[in-house]
Structure formats: structure tokens, C-alpha cells
Amino acid sequence: MAEADRDQLMTIFDRLFTAYGPRHWWPARTPYEMMVGAILTQNTAWTNVEKAIRNFEDQLSPEFVAAVSLEELAGIIKPCGYFNQKARHLKHLTSWFEAYDYDVSLVTRVDEQRLRQELLAVKGVGPETADSILLYALEQPFFVIDAYTRRLLTRLGWEVPVKYDQLQLMMEASLPRDTHLYGEFHALIVEHAKRHCRKSPACLDCPLEDLCRQRLA
DNA sequence: GCCCAGGGAATCG
DNA sequence: CGATTCCATGGG
Known part of the structure; x- marks a missing residue:
């Protein structure tokens, strides 16, 4: 099942990256x-x-x-x-x-x-x-969990652990341990949340529309 | 005027 | 442990 999780996550990453491109996070000079x-x-x-x-x-x-x-x-x-x-x-x-x-x-x-x-x-x-x-x-490989991440996974029909560290562990176990991937993925999730699904249920041109099992959260 | 935004600490049962 | 409550501004 961890393999299916990994495949779905990478599919999501590819869709978001194609839709929004590299995010160049974090926006800061130093x-x-x-x-x-x-x-x-x-x-x-x-x-x-x-x-x-x-x-x-x-x-x-x-x-x-x-x-x-x-x-x-x-x-x-x-x-x-x-x-x-x-x-x-x-x-x-x-x-x-x-x-x-x-x-x-x-x-x-x-x-x-x-x-x-x-x-x-x-x-x-x-x-x-x-x-x-x-x-x-510090460019260390830690996957950042936030409210958007939880909402996205919930809509995909995942069983999302309530505890932060448990969900982080699940994500890190499902993905290659890669600082650049983690950074780009989190930034893409935030960008996606800003553009889509903030209001229900009108999700025009949502790159993940066919993957969502739940309409809103 | 109401709702929310890239959370976390303090307090209480 | 889990559940409240407080912190505070600015934009939609």
C-alpha cells in the first residue's frame, strides 16, 4: 500500500508542477x-x-x-x-x-x-x-505538514493521522528523501490551495479534479 | 460586519 | 493525553 501511496503522491506532484511550474521557495533574501x-x-x-x-x-x-x-x-x-x-x-x-x-x-x-x-x-x-x-x-530533508496538506490528502480519500509527526512520517516514508522535492512539493500544495477549492465546489480547471473523492472540506 | 490567513502557547479537564 | 482560548492585522 505504501507503493500505491508513493505513486499517487508523485502523480500529484507531477500534475501540480506541470500546472504551476517551479515555485522558487522560500521567498527570502537570506x-x-x-x-x-x-x-x-x-x-x-x-x-x-x-x-x-x-x-x-x-x-x-x-x-x-x-x-x-x-x-x-x-x-x-x-x-x-x-x-x-x-x-x-x-x-x-x-x-x-x-x-x-x-x-x-x-x-x-x-x-x-x-x-x-x-x-x-x-x-x-x-x-x-x-x-x-x-x-x-537549512536545506535538511523534512517534509512540511500544514492545513493545506491535510485538506488535500483528505480530499484524495486518505486516512490522515491527527498527529503532526505521524503524518510527516507517512509522507516521508512514501517519498524519496530529497530536500528539493520536499521543498517544491510543499510550495506547490500551497500554490494549489490558493487557487483552488478554497470555496466549494466550483473547482474550475483543477489539475487534481479527477483524483478528488471528497468535494470539499 | 464576517471570515480567514503558509500556527503555537497556555490553560484546564 | 484532548479540547478550548487567546493572540491581531489586513484583504475579500
């Missing part, structure tokens, strides 16, 4: 900016994150975030919502990064499973954010 974006985008529209990042005005660096006051930081990221919490979370994440001298090449020397545990220990970093950082900033 790995640190990517990490910041991962915190800021939590339960928040990306357009608001762009406004928040723009407010840094070329000052977005770990040194700046470490030095700036909590109040000022909250003011800068205001457009992305939850700014008081997220300001604290950015400080915590930056403290973690500081232990590696703000150097990604030093971070990636550490065992990847240990890195995941370290990230999960940072306040404001849950499984999805940790895996996003691992995948897109």
Missing part, C-alpha cells in the same frame, strides 16, 4: 530572513508578512533584532498580527541562532534530529515552523 518569515507567517496572510519585512528597511539582520527593543520590534512587525507574541518569539529564535554565531554553516554541522529538537524548544516554534526552517533555510 536564510535568517527566511527564519523570520516563518515566525511572522503563522496563521497570517503572506501579504501582511511582506509589509512587516518591508518595515525593517534593509535592517533585517540577527544583530539588529537582538539589539532592538521589544517594543520597537513589535511596532516594526505590526502589520503581520500577533505582534507582541511574535516579537518575543523572534528574540528567542535569534538567541538560538546566536549560539551558532549567526552562521548557517555552523548550524548544519549539528545532527538534524537534534537541530529539530533545539528549534522546537524555542518559544513560538512549533513543528511546522521548525520543519520550514529546517527545509528552506
Whole structure:
């Protein structure tokens, strides 16, 4: 059955890639900016994150975030919502990064499973954010699970585990362990969700229409 | 005015 | 453990 899962997943990947093309994720100039974006985008529209990042005005660096006051930081990221919490979370994440001298090449020397545990220990970093950082900033093969992934698999008629780690395990067991594939796949799922099936049941030109067993979720 | 967006922590049973 | 509740802005 794992083989059938793999075939269907690769079919979906091919359909989405053909429909939407390479996504060039994550949209960020540096790995640190990517990490910041991962915190800021939590339960928040990306357009608001762009406004928040723009407010840094070329000052977005770990040194700046470490030095700036909590109040000022909250003011800068205001457009992305939850700014008081997220300001604290950015400080915590930056403290973690500081232990590696703000150097990604030093971070990636550490065992990847240990890195995941370290990230999960940072306040404001849950499984999805940790895996996003691992995948897109640190280029480690962790498949990112989100609400869109769950909805897509549910529509395909899959039995989707409730627990994050269990679903991630299922996906990683069904796919070749490939950082680029994971990154492209997750980005395609998000792109697909933005374009289709957000509202029921009108799914015009949906590249997965014939595969859906459930109309909506 | 209502709904939701690329979640996660704190609290409570 | 699972289930609530809170966090907050901007666009449709």
C-alpha cells in the first residue's frame, strides 16, 4: 500500500508542477530572513508578512533584532498580527541562532534530529515552523505538514493521522528523501490551495479534479 | 460586519 | 493525553 501511496503522491506532484511550474521557495533574501518569515507567517496572510519585512528597511539582520527593543520590534512587525507574541518569539529564535554565531554553516554541522529538537524548544516554534526552517533555510530533508496538506490528502480519500509527526512520517516514508522535492512539493500544495477549492465546489480547471473523492472540506 | 490567513502557547479537564 | 482560548492585522 505504501507503493500505491508513493505513486499517487508523485502523480500529484507531477500534475501540480506541470500546472504551476517551479515555485522558487522560500521567498527570502537570506536564510535568517527566511527564519523570520516563518515566525511572522503563522496563521497570517503572506501579504501582511511582506509589509512587516518591508518595515525593517534593509535592517533585517540577527544583530539588529537582538539589539532592538521589544517594543520597537513589535511596532516594526505590526502589520503581520500577533505582534507582541511574535516579537518575543523572534528574540528567542535569534538567541538560538546566536549560539551558532549567526552562521548557517555552523548550524548544519549539528545532527538534524537534534537541530529539530533545539528549534522546537524555542518559544513560538512549533513543528511546522521548525520543519520550514529546517527545509528552506537549512536545506535538511523534512517534509512540511500544514492545513493545506491535510485538506488535500483528505480530499484524495486518505486516512490522515491527527498527529503532526505521524503524518510527516507517512509522507516521508512514501517519498524519496530529497530536500528539493520536499521543498517544491510543499510550495506547490500551497500554490494549489490558493487557487483552488478554497470555496466549494466550483473547482474550475483543477489539475487534481479527477483524483478528488471528497468535494470539499 | 464576517471570515480567514503558509500556527503555537497556555490553560484546564 | 484532548479540547478550548487567546493572540491581531489586513484583504475579500
